[in-house]
Amino acid sequence: MAPIRLGIIGLSSRGWAASSLVPPLLHPTLSDKYIITALCTTSQESAKAASEKYSEQFGHTVTPYFLPDGKDQIANDPNVDMVVVSVRMPTHFEAIVPAIEAGKDIFVEWTPGNGFAETLKIAELIKKKGVRCLVGGQANQSASVKKVKGLLEAGKIGRVLSTSIIFSAGGSEGYFWGPFVSASLSYGAEITNGATPLSIAVGHLLVAVTDILGDLREVTGAGSINYPTAILVDAEGKPTGGTLHNPPHDQVAISGILSGKPYAEGAFINIHCRAGLRSKDKGRTLFRWVIDGEDGTIELVHREQDGVLGCFISMTEKTVLLNGDEVLVEETELDKLGNTAKAWDEFSKGEQGKYTTIDDAMRIHRVLDATLTSIKKGRKVYLI
Known part of the structure; x- marks a missing residue:
């Protein structure tokens, strides 16, 4: 089968797409399944530099496009089968729509x-056009998440009674959600931009939660803002003299009841997401997920070597404990490439692939939306 030809919006010589999305595609496991044929950046200069870099890496010409017309040009490029959108969250919609329309x-x-x-509008357009969508929520590809799911399905702890998760949304050293915010990441500190600890950090977590334990049928949310004013810093963390206001909740909690998995039907769930903490502080709990059953307990915990971004379950593997004893998590060669590589691999399988879809994103967004409603109105919200 011919490889899928990718046009990547947001691929420059540096950045998230360059460090996370592209490297797995160069590995022999995926290099015959995908090729990059075009890219789009913000300027002609950066597009030219990126084109030269990736043309050399992939061994063929990668067509450069740049804004303001680049997102439309890449969407209509006959040598592009799939458009990859890796730009700041507030600009996702305007980058996605031309590609789907094409x-x-x-x-x-x-x-x-x-x-x-907005996610609903995207989903409706995707269904209307009959295209496929791979959403970059890769927590369900994690080997440790799959191990936990296997233990539950095998009845190792019996019927699930409750689950509790406490984790940090990155760390204050990441300069994203306060108390210190990098100027280049300041969009995340404005609640209207939709890149909050709830939407990003909890959203990624719910990809794993719903895969393992089912959906939430009701939610009660709570949130607080410990840092109403964020201090702008430069790339080295030094204050620039600027500040930001109207921040998102930096402490968010969700409680509810689970439904959809026979071994966890009616189980209670509690999630506490914390931003603004220094991840390197001694004794800090960065990630701990406990699943209590009638016959035992499963835990997923963060390891020191996972670093700040290891708090996100979509980024790194976790240690799995069954009744206090560590469980071996077998990793294949593909597992060692990371969750992003596994998502690319699953999508390449067509309709048989198992990956996060736009329908999955809709289910999770309903929970996030219900949580915000609960926080604002101070009441429980029923989803089914």
């Missing part, structure tokens, strides 16, 4: 749209 398959980083309503 009948191209889509990859879009989590979260697809700015909130439930």
Whole structure:
């Protein structure tokens, strides 16, 4: 089968797409399944530099496009089968729509749209055009998540009674959600931009939660803002003299009841997401997920070597414990390439692939939207 030809919006010589999305595609496991044929950046200069870099790496010409017309040009490029959107979240919608209208398959980083309503519009357009969409929420590809799911399905702890998760949304050293915010990441500190600890960090987590334990049928949310004013810093963390206001909740909690998995039907769930903490502080709990059953307990915990981004379950593997004893998590060669590589591999399988879809994103956005409603109105919200 011919490789899928990718046009990547947001691929420059540096950045997230360059460091996370592209490297797995050069590995022999995936190099015959995907090729990059075009890219789009913000300027002609950066597009030219990126084109030269990736043309050399992939051994063929990668066509450069740049804004303001680049997203439309890449969507209509006959040598592009799938458009990859890896830009700041507030601009996802305007980058996605031309590609879908052109009948191209889509990859879009989590979260697809700015909130439930915008994600719904994207989902409706995808269904209308009959294209496929790979959403960049890769937690369900994790070997440790799959191990836990296997233990539950095998009845190792019996019927699930409850599950509790406490984790940090990155760390204050990441300069994303306060108290210190990098100027280049300041969009995440504005609640209207939809790149909040709830939408990003909890959204990624829910990809794994719903895969293992089922959906939430009701939610009660709570949130607080410990840092109403964020201090702008430069790339080295030094204050620039600027500040930001109207921040998102930096402490968010969700409680609810699970439904959809026979071994966890009616189980209670509690999630506490914390931003603004220094990840390197001694004794800090960066990630701990406990699943209590009638016959035992399963835990997923963060390891020191996972680093700050290891708090995100979509980024690195976790240690799995069964009744206090570590469980071996077998890793294949593909597992060693990371969750992004496994998502690319699953999408390449066509309809048989198992990956996060736009429908999955819609289910999770309903929970996030219900949580915000609960926080604002101070009441429980029923989903089914």
